Amino acid sequence: MTATTAAAAADxxxxxxxxxxxxxxxxxxxxxxxxxxxxxxxxHAPDGRPASGLTLSGLPFETSVSGGRGRYSPAVRYVTESATQLPLFAERVTTQLTAISDLLTWLPNAGRTTADLVHSFVTALYPDPTQVPARQRSALWTGVVHHPEAPQHAARLKVYGGPSVVPGALQRLRNRWPDFADLTTVPEDDRFFRYAGAAIEADALGQVSHKTYLAARYRDKAVPMKLVRHFGDPAWEILSELIRAGVDATALHEYSFFACCTGSSDSPSFALSMMPRRADQDLTGLARELAGRHHGSTYAVDALRQAARAHGARWRYSGIGLGFSADYGIDKLNVYGTPTWDTAADAPTTRSGTAP
Known part of the structure; x- marks a missing residue:
């Protein structure tokens, strides 16, 4: 475990x-x-609890492939979390911010302005981390993308945080960045959905985007239609595509859903991700069917499993994300998964989160 697992993940x-x-x-x-x-x-953390809410196993490492409109993207994408062994929330935030500052040096065109922007984002979420109870596990997740167009650098860096940890976080984000006001139209006290995440992303060109993530609060047959009520045709088209690809329409509510709204210099976009709630919900067939429809082949989706097995890991597809744009309709498919070297993995029976 620990350093050995990190080395295996890098391999x-x-x-x-x-x-x-x-x-x-x-x-x-x-x-x-x-x-x-x-x-x-x-x-696992020192107290025996899962080290991270990122995956079913508690291991803070999830990877994915992306693509759309008949092609897969030749990119390596993953999300991870540092400082999971530190006991205090404030310690974890401080250590994670240091790591993020180091990561920004690997991102072309990410100067002092980008670093200040990320720090301001984290401060909006957690104005005083020392006041957050230690039992609050995850503070920040970091997403990294490597692409052949930036072979000596990272192509994109994303920082995720929890807007429900400290009261008023969403309003602070809205006050600092108008984009977040457009991304938080669902009331915070909505019966069916909660704001499970917020993120800020910078790419190799220096462009910045903002994201919010809504999660279904619980399993309810009304959730799919409530998604359509809030997000209209994009949600309807994505849910319909999942059904066309083989998901039982009457069992949609048996899965967890995350709705991602993105604001950037490009036109706003919407994505909907579906994750298993239970360890016995296997997404392999669905992932391959959708890859054939949107990536043009199953090559990239299969590569995830093949690379994991080549390095002694068990593989699990952990999520499916479909993106919708006004110009092209459903134009993006992300397939998420977790290689696992820990023999205790997959023991939990509920899903706490994926990073779309």
Whole structure:
């Protein structure tokens, strides 16, 4: 575990890059991964609880492939979390901010302005981290994308946080960035949905986007139609596509749903992700069916499983995300998964979160 698992995860990412990219560089992927996870990956915290809410196993590492309109993207994508072994929330935030500052040095065109922007985002979420109880586990997750167009750097960096940890976080985000006002139209006291995440993302060109994530509060047959009520045709089209790909329409509510709204310099976009609530809900067939429809083949989706097995890991597809734009309709498919080296993985029976 720990450092050994982190090294195995880096080996997995490098293997995956060889399968998805025509050319890549080993040192940036391994070095950036080591910074992002703090050099270790644990499935349990010192108190015995899951180290992270990112995956079913508690291991703070999830990877994904993306694409759409008949092609997969030749990119390596993952989300991780550092400092999971520190007992205090404030300690975790401080350590994670240091890691994020180091990661920004690997992002082209990310200068002092970007670093200040990320720090301001975290401060809006957690004005005084020392006042957050230690039992609150996850503070910040970090998402990294490597792409052959930036072979010696990271292509994108995303920082996720929890808007429900400290009261008033969403309003503070709205006050600082008008984009967040457009992304938070669902009332915070909505009966069916809660704001499970907020994120800020910077890419290699220096462009910044803002994201919010809504999660269904509980399993209820009304959730799919409530999604349509809030998000209209985009939600309807995505749910219909899931059904066309084989999901039982009467069992949609048996899965967890996350709605992601994105605001950026481009036109706003909407995505809906579906994750299993139970360990016995296998997404393999659905992932491959949707990949054939939206990536043009199952190559990238299969590469995830093949790379995991090549490095001694068990593989589980952990989520399906479909994106919708006004210009193209459903134009994006993300498939998420978790390689697991911990023999205790998949024991939990509920899903606490995926990073779309």
């Amino acid at each position: 997995f990412l490098i293997d995956l890059s060889g399968r998805l990219m025509s050319a890549t560089s080993d040192p940036p992927i391994r070095t950036v991964m080591n910074i992002a996870c703090g050099g270790r990956l644990d499935s």
